Amino acid sequence: xxxxxxxxxxxxxxxxxxxxxxxxxxxxxxxxxxxxxxxxxxxxxxxxxxxxxxxxxxxxxxxxxxxxxxxxxxxxxxxxxxxxxxxxxxxxxxxxxxxxxxxxxxxxxxxxxxxxxxxxxxxxxxxxxxxxxxxxxxxxxxxxxxxxxxxxxxxxxxxxxxxxxxxxxxxxxxxxxxxxxxxxxxxxxxxxxxxxxxxxxxxxxxxxxxxxxxxxxxxxxxxxxxxxxxxxxxxxxxxxxxxxxxxxxxxxxxxxxxxxxxxxxxxxxxxxxxxxxxxxxxxxxxxxxxxxxxxxxxxxxxxxxxxxxxxxxxxxxxxxxxxxxxxxxxxxxxxxxxxxxxx
Numbered sequence: 317x318x319x320x321x322x323x324x325x326x327x328x329x330x331x332x333x334x335x336x337x338x339x340x341x342x343x344x345x346x347x348x349x350x351x352x353x354x355x356x357x358x359x360x361x362x363x364x365x366x367x368x369x370x371x372x373x374x375x376x377x378x379x380x381x382x383x384x385x386x387x388x389x390x391x392x393x394x395x396x397x398x399x400x401x402x403x404x405x406x407x408x409x410x411x412x413x414x415x416x417x418x419x420x421x422x423x424x425x426x427x428x429x430x431x432x433x434x435x436x437x438x439x440x441x442x443x444x445x446x447x448x449x450x451x452x453x454x455x456x457x458x459x460x461x462x463x464x465x466x467x468x469x470x471x472x473x474x475x476x477x478x479x480x481x482x483x484x485x486x487x488x489x490x491x492x493x494x495x496x497x498x499x500x501x502x503x504x505x506x507x508x509x510x511x512x513x514x515x516x517x518x519x520x521x522x523x524x525x526x527x528x529x530x531x532x533x534x535x536x537x538x539x540x541x542x543x544x545x546x547x548x549x550x551x552x553x554x555x556x557x558x559x560x561x562x563x564x565x566x567x568x569x570x571x572x573x574x575x576x577x578x579x580x581x582x583x584x585x586x587x588x589x590x591x592x593x594x595x596x597x598x599x600x601x602x603x604x605x606x607x608x609x610x611x612x613x614x615x616x617x618x619x620x621x622x623x624x625x626x627x628x629x630x631x632x633x634x635x636x637x638x639x640x641x642x643x644x645x646x647x648x649x650x651x652x653x654x655x656x657x658x659x
Contacts, residue, residue, distance in 0.1 A: 345371045347589040350387065352380040352401035353576060357609035364605075365596050371589050380406045380482075387415050392583045397590040400578035403482040405489070407437045407577050408643030416579035421591055427598040427616050434640040437579030440597045441612035444538045444571045444634065445487050447562040448523055454532035456560045461568070462491065465533060466506025473532035474510040475525045477518055479658030480650065483537060483574065488649030489642050490572045490635060497652060504656035515658070520544070527555035537574070542611035542625035563632040570633035574642075576612065 351358075354377065362373045378386070380401050387394055387410070399410055410416060416436035424438055432439035447459050454473060458464060465474055477484065491500040512531035522534035523541065541561060544552040564571050578597065580590040596602055603614035607621035614621065621627075653659070 345369075345589070347371050347373050347586055347593055348395045348397045349373055349375045349593075350383045350396045350399045350581075351375055351377050352383055352399075352406070353377075355610050357605075360609065361597070361602055361605055364601065365593060368596070369592060371592065373593075380409075384410050384413065384415065387581065388413060394581065394583050395585060396581050397584040397586045398578055398580055398593060400576070402574075402576045403486060404439075404575055404577070404639050404643040405482045405486050405646035407575075407579065408640075408646060410579065411436050411643075415581055417582045417584070417587075419580050419591055419594065421595060423595040424598055429615065429617070431636055431638045432575060432615050437577050438594055438598075439575035439577040439615050439639055440603070441576045441606035441610070442573045442615060442634075443575075443612050444563070444573045444632065445483065445535055446538055446541070446571060446629075447533060447564050448526055448536050448541070449533040449560050449562065450526050450529060450531075451558060451560045453529065456562050459533055459562055461565050462487070462535070462572070463503055465535070466503045466510065468506075468510075470510045470533060472510065472512050474507060475512055475522045475531035475534045476507070476515050476658070477522060478515045479504070479653035479656075482646075483519070484535075484658075485646050485649045485653070486574050486642060487535070487572050488653055489645035490637055492645045492648055492652070493637055493641055494569055494635075497648060500649070501652045501656055504653055504658050508657045523559065524555055527558040538626075538629060539611040542623070542629065545625040545628060546611070561629065563630075565635070566633050569637075570635040573613075573634050575615075575639055576606075577639075 362375065366372055383399065387396060387399065399415065401407060411434070418435045424433065428438055449456060449459050454470070458469065488500060488504070491503065519536040519540040523536050523544065525531050526534050545556055547553065578594060580587060580594070584590050598616060600616070600619055603616045603619040604621055606612045607614055607623045607626060611623060611625055613626065
């Protein structure tokens with residue numbers, strides 16, 4: 317049985333009744349999952365886990381902040397076993413609030429690189445933040461590094477989504493780790509000075525704005541590009557033909573990557589089932605599915621994929637920064653971007 321999103325404010329009688337299937341004993345073969353991954357393609361992950369283990373998944377979906385607030389309100393009475401979401405900064409928020417518990421698993425330690433896990437949560441897929449430019453107006457050689465987007469030569473050419481969005485905050489956190497706070501703020505101020513318009517929309521909107529010539533360059537997560545590359549829509553195909561894609565900082569630290577991850581919750585009534593699900597997400601089958609189903613890279617190095625869009629994007633050097641370090645810098649990145657006027 318799959319539970320769909322419930323109102324995340326005040327419980328009504330109807331809401332309490334809807335929660336009843338989640339309330340059971342620790343001996344039941346059930347897993348209660350709170351998920352902020354809104355990908356229809358993930359359905360196969362849940363179905364295959366149940367087929368393999370006999371563990372039934374009850375799922376509640378919602379926005380990240382709402383799910384975290386819900387968990388705080390539920391406290392020790394929470395029926396939730398596991399929180400799965402995207403972006404290290406969101407996982408760090410939950411961790412800082414004490415919502416996760418430590419997990420020791422030989423399977424997870426052997427399969428997930430140390431830089432992509434913490435004692436309390438684990439990454440299961442990665443995506444990179446790449447530079448997208450209009451082929452006719454901004455040459456690729458001018459935007460080889462994230463820092464190049466702040467150069468005066470690109471004044472009036474940059475489109476970006478909000479600086480408060482976790483994808484950009486994570487990029488800022490990585491810059492702080494490598495460059496320091498003051499240099500990151502200088503970069504952010506230069507970036508803002510180059511805006512073609514105030515930040516709006518998501519990554520796909522930025523890609524389309526560049527393709528349409530509204531601006532010359534942006535930054536996007538790779539899976540948005542891969543989704544458009546695999547699309548049969550003429551507009552998407554026309555946009556892909558108009559843009560160039562640059563893997564940033566390849567002569568230095570490498571491209572910034574972020575993650576989708578999960579952690580076992582502090583009061584999980586079905587702890588062993590939750591750990592088993594984490595181990596399943598690190599399996600070859602689930603790892604390949606992240607790539608084929610949602611255009612993400614597996615975290616398990618031995619897993620090979622056949623996704624044509626990922627293959628077309630090519631090999632790249634990834635920033636090896638530990639994901640735990642990245643997530644802890646996110647609050648500082650928010651302050652830096654606020655001071656720079658990137659909102």
